Amino acid sequence: MNLEVLILNNEVVANNLSIEINEKRILNNISFRIPSGYVVGVVGSTGSGKSTLLKAVTGLIPYLYKRFKVYGDLKIYGYSPIDALSNGLIAYVPQDPYSFFIGSTAREEASILDIDISSLDIGNIDVDRDLYKLSDGQLYRLLLYIAIVKGSKIIVLDEPTSHIDWWSIEDIFKLIKSFAYENNVTVFIADHRIELLKRFSDYMIYLDDVEDSCVVDEMLDANREDEEIAVLKNIKFSFNDNEILKNVSIAIRRGESIAIVGKNGSGKTTLLKILIGVLKGRGYRYVSKDVRFFMVPQNPVYWLPGGTVYSVIKRFLEMFRSRESIDSISSLFHLDKDLDKNVYSLSIGKVRTLSVALAYISNADIVIFDEPTLGLDCRYKKLVARIIRILIEKGSAVVIATHDRDFAKIFKSVYSINGGVLKKGIGL
Incomplete structure (x- = not known):
């Protein structure tokens, strides 16, 4: 179908939405008029409604999320959002890339969408590897390039910097900016990296008052003990003859804070899973007797039990026999207003916050976070840093995997992983 025939005008217009x-x-009287070829930044604090606005632009609200009520007027190139989506005018890359694929591999997904896989600049992604075995950042990058080559006139991106590594994100934003200008495509981007977003956007939508820059200055340098409670030595791990980890060694002590940084697909998550015993690598692994692990995965929404925030907190308090109360936990983590919400209705940032609260409740010997700042604004990043400090002061070791280099710098020990090799220092 020729999209040019369908276009009534070249604007995205909201009146008192x-x-x-x-x-x-959630959103109150939002108005804007965006011409084609613009990159639009959408910013606000965690839970402010950024994803809600994007889902309204794409037509998913209220046509898929039917409990939402929409007032005012929103037109996409002269059409209602759902008609624009149905006509192929809109491509959407969500916060959670795992739930948006039809095929089982990148090659199969491209075939289903009638896209030449060789036309996608997807870097180190193995196009024949099961999608669920790819990293979060690799999946997001794949969806982004599919959106670009599909020929849509509106591209909607939710939290790209939470998924794409620090070393690639500027190039990705430059690509988006030039693509929008050269092809007269309108791009909406919701993100917490406001300084970066402002540099590449033609128009900014602020949903509330939020800090333009973020400095987390909580140095996580509590005194560690000499006792090694977990050790990996000369660990190797391969998949389909692809060496992911090469002779990786690391020791973890009580009260220690460790950050592991690396690009998308570098093996950060694989290393964490070997550490806790979910994956088995070749080499030496030692864990002290009675040491308890607690790991928060990259996408905790699939890991959480169902129910309300209240019921989930209550369940974990009972499971770990914690002396904390639901009120104290909800107050500490700013979840007071979310207690009656179903956990599956929360924003990615709020889900992340809840998962950090559950890690705090666990009081485990080794607490592991995979991308703990994903989807969080500055206020919540500072909260996560404060909670990690409390954990290490109580004697827990905290290990994170992240591509947020600025957040990694507050940790006592920082390692970088590149080409399967783990080295001390932020490197890369």
Whole structure:
């Protein structure tokens, strides 16, 4: 179908757009007029409604999320959002890339969408590897390039910097900017990296007051003990003859804070899974007797039990026989207003916050976070840093994998992983 025939005008227009759910107003009287070829930045604090606005632009709200009520007017190139989506005018890359694929491999996904896989600049992604075995960043990059080559006139991106590594993100933003200008495509980007977003955007939508820059200055340097409670030595791990980890060695002590940084697909998550025993690598692994692990995965929404925030906190308090109360936990983690919400209705940032709260409740000997700042604004990043400090002061070791280099710098010990090799220092 020739999209040019369908286009009535070249603007995305919102007039007094408001959205609510369960009589709670999420967006209130939002108005804008965006011409084609613009990159639009959408910013706001965690839970401010950024993803809600993007889902309204794509037509998913209220046509898929039917409990939402939409007021006011929103037109996409002259059409209602759902008609624009149905006509192929809109491509959407969500915060959670795992749930957006039809095929089982990148090659199969491209075939289903009638896209030449060789036309996608997807870097080190193995196009025949099961999608669920790819990293979060690799999946997001794959969806992004599919959106670009599909020929859509509106591209909507939710939290790209949470998924794409620090070393690639500027090049990705430059690509998006030039693509929008050269092809007269409108791009909406919601993200917490406001300084970066402002540099590449033609128009900014602020949903509330939020800091433009973020400095987390909580140095995580509590005194560690000499006792090694977990050790990996000369660990190797391969998949389909692809060497992911090469002779990796690391020791973990009580009260120690460790950050492991690396590019998308570098093996950070694989290393964490070997550490806790979920994956088995070749080499030496030692864990002290009675040492308890608690790991928060990269996408904790699939890991959480169902129910309300209240019921999940209550369940974990009972499971770990914690002396904390639901009130104290909800207050500490700013979840007071979310207690009655179903955990699957929370924003990615709020899900991340809840998962950090559960890690805090566990009081485990070794607490592991995979991408702990994903989807978090500055306020919540500072909260995560404060909680990690409390954990290490109580004697827990905390290990994170991240591509957020600025956040990694506050940790006592920082390692970088590149080409399967782990080295001390932020490197790369």
